[in-house]
Amino acid sequence: MPDDPRAAIAAVVDALGIPDEEGTEKSLMSEPLRHDAQIFEDRIDWVLEHPGMSDWVKEALLGARDRDPIDVLKELEMLRHLLAPRAQARVDAMFPRNSQSRRRADRN
Numbered sequence: 001m002p003d004d005p006r007a008a009i010a011a012v013v014d015a016l017g018i019p020d021e022e023g024t025e026k027s028l029m030s031e032p033l034r035h036d037a038q039i040f041e042d043r044i045d046w047v048l049e050h051p052g053m054s055d056w057v058k059e060a061l062l063g064a065r066d067r068d069p070i071d072v073l074k075e076l077e078m079l080r081h082l083l084a085p086r087a088q089a090r091v092d093a094m095f096p097r098n099s100q101s102r103r104r105a106d107r108n
Contacts, residue, residue: 044061047053064072 044065048058048061
């Protein structure tokens with residue numbers, strides 16, 4: 001998982017093929033983010049309607065809509081610090097060879 005949040009978002013967006021505001025499929029990070037609330041709501045709606053998205057992600061998005069945005073940002077950061085290392089540790093345990101070579105690469 002990339003340490004740069006923009007790279008992580010771009011990777012997920014590209015993998016899912018989330019359309020931009022014109023409806024073409026390209027990375028959300030290929031241009032500076034616009035703070036147009038409707039664009040973000042449209043993108044969330046697209047993910048909510050996507051049949052390949054997990055119920056967990058959909059429930060999180062729905063739950064975040066009515067929450068204070070400051071709380072959402074703080075809680076997202078907390079989840080990132082808790083879930084990303086946990087998931088990485090579980091992947092490393094499943095594929096120990098890959099984790100050893102990754103650790104060597106991280107040291108260089």
